[in-house]
Amino acid sequence: MSKFKQIYQSALDNADWQLTENIHLNQPQLQSWLQENGSLSRRFARYCHQFSVLLLAQEPIKASSLQPDEKAMLGPVDCLERIVLLHGDGVPWVFGRTLIPVPTMTGEEQDIARLGESPLGYRVFTDQSARRDALQLARLTVNDDVLWARRSRLWVKEKPMLVAELFLAPAPVYQDNSAIQRHITGGIGQRESRPLRTKVGE
Numbered sequence: 001m002s003k004f005k006q007i008y009q010s011a012l013d014n015a016d017w018q019l020t021e022n023i024h025l026n027q028p029q030l031q032s033w034l035q036e037n038g039s040l041s042r043r044f045a046r047y048c049h050q051f052s053v054l055l056l057a058q059e060p061i062k063a064s065s066l067q068p069d070e071k072a073m074l075g076p077v078d079c080l081e082r083i084v085l086l087h088g089d090g091v092p093w094v095f096g097r098t099l100i101p102v103p104t105m106t107g108e109e110q111d112i113a114r115l116g117e118s119p120l121g122y123r124v125f126t127d128q129s130a131r132r133d134a135l136q137l138a139r140l141t142v143n144d145d146v147l148w149a150r151r152s153r154l155w156v157k158e159k160p161m162l163v164a165e166l167f168l169a170p171a172p173v174y175q176d177n178s179a180i181q182r183h184i185t186g187g188i189g190q191r192e193s194r195p196l197r198t199k200v201g202e
């Protein structure tokens, strides 16, 4: 297991998830990212030339190993755990962990088990039935950075999966520099403040 995976995974494992209505965000830009209801991958792809997924791990996980809150959201089901790093132009932006129940990967959704380095969001959001609910947020301290994470349930053909995303410091989510606090160094560099590409309706 890579050192990064260990650090980010343990940060997510220890997250104090809160309902969005209990969190006051005074940065509209950050709020809009954290509450994105559509595909995060598609949105990220507009902020870089090359959006890519690095598959860090994918393994079966028994229902008995799920946390009680995960069980409450998915039911007591065996899952596939998919762990990725989403990159924009080679820079890690998001650490993602998805629990995909075995009964979700049935029928037309069998391919979800074989996505490899294809973004899950591209697959899920091509389906008309795709929707997201149960959004929760958490603020986490990872090394010296105070970062945001979110967790939500994605549904495809009324079959659920649970996606947790930790937004790393270089992610465009924090493009308003005031949105991230750095404990020690007290600042971060400038980054692109607008998407590289815009789409009709954006």
Ligand SMILES: C=C(O[C@@H]1C=C(C(=O)O)C=C[C@H]1O)C(=O)O
Pocket: 038, 039, 040, 041, 042, 053, 082, 083, 084, 086, 094, 096, 097, 098, 118, 119, 120, 121, 122, 154, 163, 165
């Ligand atoms: C869930 C989405 O897909 C992203 C892609 C992931 C993957 O490929 O495993 C994981 C987390 C997500 O941020 C999305 O685009 O909304």
